[in-house]
Amino acid sequence: MANITIDGKPYTVKDGITIIEAIDEARLGLPRYCYHPGLSIAGNCRICQVEVEKMPRTVIACNTRVAEGMVIHTASAKAKESQETVLEFLLANHPLDCPVCDQAGECKLQDYYMEYGLYDQKFNEVKVKKEKKAIPVGPTIMLDQERCILCTRCVRFGEEITKTHDFGVFNRGDHSELDVYPGHELNNKYSGNVADICPVGALTDRDFRFKMRVWYLGSQDSVCPGCSRGCNIEVHYEKSRPYHLKEERVMRLKPRENLAVNKWWMCDDGRYGYKSIDINRLRSVNYPESNGASPDATWLVALEKVAAHLKDPAASKTWGLLASPRSTNEELYLVRKLFRDHLKWQHIGFRAPKDPDGDEDGFLIRKDKNPNSAGAARILGPGDLGPVVELAKSGKLEGLFVFQHDLEALFGADTLRAVRKNLKTLVFAGPNLNPTSAVADIVLPSAAYAEKEGTFTNFEGRVQRIWKAIEPLGASRPDWRILADLAALAGLKSDYPRAEHVFDELVRNVPAFTGMSYKSLGKGGLVWAG
């Protein structure tokens, strides 16, 4: 360990770390463009200048290692002058087209100018003109060479993380320009990340571009439901302009740092998978006589209709339930409590047949495209969908309660048709319309993951929280709420003001979760004991 002083305060840090790592550990501010903790050190932007006592000149914090007794100033006159000088160089040839730049509001040139610059511009010459402005470099990313400050974060991302070798810096001097290699396009499963790490408006996300100014965005932490990795994300949604783009509330997803799960990255499938939150949603409760009723009354009627089936003692053998590995741990726990333990249903499954085509890489993407298969297995025990669907198909069941699954996608249209034909009652609960929901007798619209609280357990047994970013769409309600209401109607004590109360009960009843609470899970989650 080394004892150092930063801005007058003593810190004890690990030997051999860089000054910028020490500054970040201490949560102090320092400007940076080329430095990114997930990439190699390039040291080319030169903005992270700090003053180190006994050194003649300011040094860059990203490539200077701490030493015992080092006294560092990040905001002394000398350090500030150095930072400001470098910033002025970086802005010299920058087009300053902020009013039409989609990065405005989350641009580090803007931010640092306000924080560390504020000089009067003296560049009085003609700026260097570069060819590529608003040129797509691949399906997801747009390039603007003039805005680029040549920090090479995207170059290093392609070299070191995806190893797809996409970008290079061509030419030299102030005619240096960023581009993809000739004949190459940026088209890999992680391409969206380069827009995140680009500190300026040089690489922007074609999906998000011009949809909304970032200062109208709200942000809520969540976990990507796209596969069993459980990448930590932020859900960016429209916050203050509800009249704007009415039908689209979630604007984009961004990866959120979690060194144990996804570091700083997420895949493109996950990133652009947010559209199901607003598109193709089930908005209203549906049952044969539901036309024209008020939403609340409809829910009550629908739940009572379902409860009527639950109360039938024969249902434990004549009904089946298809739980979902896309549901939260809380919801799966309520399925277990109500259907398995209380109603003694015999036919409960959740695990879909293995998809031989699911892609997987050695990095983030997992073959299992469900966020909570591990949680479902631990809470419900083994339970394949197949046998339950077989029973329904062969006419051995009267009713089937389906959470989220689409039988057509999983077992084929013929199976769905046969199941439908042989069932008296099909109940569907889920956020999105699918061929199965389309033929259900009772449809209970559920909230999407961004509309509710809960936890997912990823493939490694890490339990991670999701938070509510936006209100449930239309009449939809979180599944845990639907299940709690059904439990009450079925005669169980069911007092859960919030999902957290379900979780606390789950913790007491499922050993893997012992000791956990929403508080202890925090932002980054916890791994099951044992």
Added chain:
Amino acid sequence: MSEPILSRNFSVPEAWKLSVAEGRGAYQTAKTVLTTMKPEDVTNAVLASNLRGLGGAGFPTGKKWQFLPKDGKKPVYLVINADEGEPGTFKDRYILERDPHQLIEGILLAAYAIGSKKAYIYIRGEYVLPYRHLQAAVDEAYARNYLGKGVFGTGIDVDLVVHRGAGAYICGEETALLNSLEGWKGYPRLKPPFPAIVGLFGCPTIINNVETIACVPHILKNGAEWFAALGSPGNGGTHLFSVSGHVEKPGVHELPMGTTLRDMIFKHAGGISGGRSLKAVIPGGISAKILTASEIDVKMDYDSLRAAGTMLGSAGVMVMDETTCIVKMLYYAAKFFAHESCGQCSPCREGTGWAFKIVKRIYRGEGAVRDLDELLKIARGMEGRTICVFADAAAWPIQSYIGKFRAEFEEYIRSKGTALARPVSPYKPQAAAPAVSTLVRSGARRLPER
């Protein structure tokens, strides 16, 4: 000046051929040393000789060799920097073109001292004739088993590869050179780590200038004390000075370290051409700060020139007479640095281009006096804030030309470019002195441009 040492074969016809070179004693020292001395004794001799890196930085060569890891498991590489790109410098060219065996013998000794089995020469791409002679010399040395497996019948292997650069000035910066040699873009590397620890292909590497390595055989032949005594304190040996500009005898002059600039210009280079008077001298290549006519009593060695506020650099002495327009000089210097900046670090990438645009404006007669302060601010901003010293080198001409000739700049700006330096008087050649006439670069003399 007594006996020429490094330049002793420069005027010998075809000294680049092995038969001629061997007739002049080439490889005798290497044969003796490789069979009788221990590697560390070679390093110690170089250390004691006060030999300093003659590429520009002036770092003690023996000390540099000692930076190699002692118990290294990785191979050690020796890289010879022959990318002589500093404007005003052409000394290495003479060695490569006229006496390459001197260099190869030095490489053998240096490789032996540092335990390297493979050496590279990175030669400037524009050096076509020097490359041909060098490559021919390497081939001949291989044929005679002076290079390759078991040189001179010893168990020592030394392979030598000549690699031609592609024309970027920055590839003379040692870590940019390594990147270029590895096949990457010529970007200088972040330091630390230094090349002695992590160099070529990630292995410990010693990078030395051509002339530095050419000194090594002479040190081992005549002794470290002899070499040290040739120069001034702490600056051993002689040095090849590339003298260009308005002198009667431009060319490569081998002189002891510590010769005064006055003697160099007026005694060895024949004085100012056409009998005109001296205006200024750049003592160490375009990067070095300028000296005025009143500052030429300085000794030409690393320490004295540093004390005088400039540097010996590559020892490219550029002499300017009274007809030289200092604004135009800065125009060319600024253009050069803007053109050659690799573009990696923001202060240099943007600063060199910005400075050149301002200087160009001044040169065209569209400048304002406040531009001079802006230039100085840009120069100060670039200095010391980048990965390599290119930005400093780009800043120093700006600072020193404006600093020492501000009145001329202001006059030029006020008169919108019409006030030039003194008009050129008709050229009157003086009687040329015969000494070192073989070193005179024919065709190098040119009338000053207007």
